[in-house]
Amino acid sequence: MSNPSQDIIVFGATSFVGQILCQYLFDEFKLSSSLRWAMAGRSLDKLEQLRRSLGSGAENVSLVVANSADEAELRLMVAQARVVISTVGPYALYGELLIKVCAETGTDYCDLTGEAQWIRLMIERYEVSARLSGARIVNCCGFDSIPSDLGVFFLQQESLRRFGVPCTQINMRVRSMRGAISGGTAASLLNVIKEASENLQLRKELANPYSLCLSAQPVMNPGIKATVRQPNISSAQFDNKFKAWVAPFIMSGINTRIVHRSHFLNGYPYGLIFKYDEAVLTGRGWRGALLAFGTSIGLGVFVLASALKPLRIILQRFVLPKPGEGPTQIAQARGFFDLRFLGSTLSGENLQIKVTGDRDPGYGSTAKMLGQAAACLALEISPEMKAGGFWTPATIFGDSLIQRLKAKAGLRFELLP
Ligand SMILES: NC(=O)c1ccc[n+]([C@@H]2O[C@H](COP(=O)([O-])OP(=O)(O)OC[C@H]3O[C@@H](n4cnc5c(N)ncnc54)[C@H](OP(=O)(O)O)[C@@H]3O)[C@@H](O)[C@H]2O)c1
Numbered sequence: 001m002s003n004p005s006q007d008i009i010v011f012g013a014t015s016f017v018g019q020i021l022c023q024y025l026f027d028e029f030k031l032s033s034s035l036r037w038a039m040a041g042r043s044l045d046k047l048e049q050l051r052r053s054l055g056s057g058a059e060n061v062s063l064v065v066a067n068s069a070d071e072a073e074l075r076l077m078v079a080q081a082r083v084v085i086s087t088v089g090p091y092a093l094y095g096e097l098l099i100k101v102c103a104e105t106g107t108d109y110c111d112l113t114g115e116a117q118w119i120r121l122m123i124e125r126y127e128v129s130a131r132l133s134g135a136r137i138v139n140c141c142g143f144d145s146i147p148s149d150l151g152v153f154f155l156q157q158e159s160l161r162r163f164g165v166p167c168t169q170i171n172m173r174v175r176s177m178r179g180a181i182s183g184g185t186a187a188s189l190l191n192v193i194k195e196a197s198e199n200l201q202l203r204k205e206l207a208n209p210y211s212l213c214l215s216a217q218p219v220m221n222p223g224i225k226a227t228v229r230q231p232n233i234s235s236a237q238f239d240n241k242f243k244a245w246v247a248p249f250i251m252s253g254i255n256t257r258i259v260h261r262s263h264f265l266n267g268y269p270y271g272l273i274f275k276y277d278e279a280v281l282t283g284r285g286w287r288g289a290l291l292a293f294g295t296s297i298g299l300g301v302f303v304l305a306s307a308l309k310p311l312r313i314i315l316q317r318f319v320l321p322k323p324g325e326g327p328t329q330i331a332q333a334r335g336f337f338d339l340r341f342l343g344s345t346l347s348g349e350n351l352q353i354k355v356t357g358d359r360d361p362g363y364g365s366t367a368k369m370l371g372q373a374a375a376c377l378a379l380e381i382s383p384e385m386k387a388g389g390f391w392t393p394a395t396i397f398g399d400s401l402i403q404r405l406k407a408k409a410g411l412r413f414e415l416l417p
Contacts (some may be wrong), residue, residue, distance in 0.1 A: 004080050004081050005036065005062075006081050007083065007237075008025070008035065008038075008083045008085060009085070010085045010291070012086055012087035012089070014041045014043065014049075014050050014288075015089075016323075017367055017370075020332070020364065022050060022156025024038055031061065034379075035375055035379065038061060040063070042063050051175070067281065068088050069097065071097055073191040074097055078107045079105070084108070085370060086112075087111070089184050089187070091115055092117070092188075095099070095111070095118065096118075096121075099126055100125075103129040104129050104133060106388065108136045109135065110139075110373050110374045112140070112370060114145070116211060117190075117195065118138050119212060120211055120212055122390070131387065131389045133388055134388035136377060136386055136388055138390075139392065140254065141374070144254045146369045146373070147167065147357070149394040150401065150405075150413070152262070152341065153262070153394040155170060156350060158351055159343055159349075161313045162349075163351075165347075166270040166274075168345060168397075169344045170344075172255075173239070173246065173279055173339070174249055175339065176281075176338045177280075178335045179331075179332075180327040181320075181321065183322045186316075187322055188204060190320075192206075193306040193312075197307035206253065207411065209256055210225070210227075210257075213226070213263075213264035222375065224268070231278055233249070236295070237292070241342055244283055245289050246282060247280045247295035248280070254275070256276055256277065327360055327362075327363055331360060332359050339354060339356070351415070352414075353414060354414050356414075357409075357410055376397050376400050
């Protein structure tokens, strides 16, 4: 690869989450030589407006105009970067050409997609080029799925240290969380449900916890595949381990797939019987039960409504945020998340950790996680350490990103007594 002028280019800088990310990069790195970064998008006017809003000194941030449907523009943009971050979503609609260009040109890439069916397609289509060119492609670098993927990684490190063996079962429970969704996230969610409602094969694929365990980086046991039936919390139930009621967690669909892909890429170090699930804790007693049933029913109604075209249009027009909209800065600052991971070894030892964030999960925290993931890729993970291909956050970043997130992104990874 030639010597690019930027370490990171943020493509989709003017998106709701892109703007928060650019402000974070500016506050964190300014325009220092330690990390050179630039902003890209399809509209020069909007990029200039965003640059003016960042604060004094930002006038020197470089701007690149590119449209996600224009391969020549994407190639020109990608040639200027070591790592491209994309926040142009829904990725299933706008993301493929950029992945293709990065995979072919050996440019590293991070994004925020949570669209498992699209990730599978991209791995099938571009992993060979990425391996050949040396491009490291890392999807899911936001709230889905960094806390889950790195939470499992962190817990397993602790388990090995304490017990000498990994946990064969981990249950992740959202203990508490405050945040809201943006127009881009709503559009991505509706697009997945729409595609699935029209395609039986896709519904089967989305129900398969191992759907992303394919065409791996070198696997230690080629040919061996985990097939153990995975737990799946799809309705309200009482959780005996946490002694509380739980409801389904909307992000578990992508998070569990990424955790299993990490396990697969590493050659199944936790054993072929490893089980992982996610749910939301709603509390004890009748209040907890009521909340668990209410959440389950609400989620079911939302999925059903999104699958039916007339109701989907009503949701888009009148209920959900529009593209570019999302939680206010105050709401982001008041937001937080607290995730608990309970691990059990085969011989019955237990270990609990928590992963917390100091901003709303989807935007304030996600922007910081994405920025630090890309910085980690640009500054710390050399091609000699990790070769080209489709990676997960835990398999490519591991402890390096945990340290960055703790030091610079308001996340904590803690072992509980
Ligand atoms: N994993 C997570 O935890 C997480 C968290 C937050 C968001 N997300 C995902 O991140 C994505 C962005 O969300 P958001 O709410 O920030 O979205 P948004 O505000 O709707 O922004 C979408 C962006 O895409 C750009 N765009 C659309 N078509 C384009 C084209 N043809 N060429 C170039 N740019 C184009 C838009 O450009 P303009 O600005 O010029 O209109 C805009 O910047 C979504 O897919 C969402 O699901 C994931």
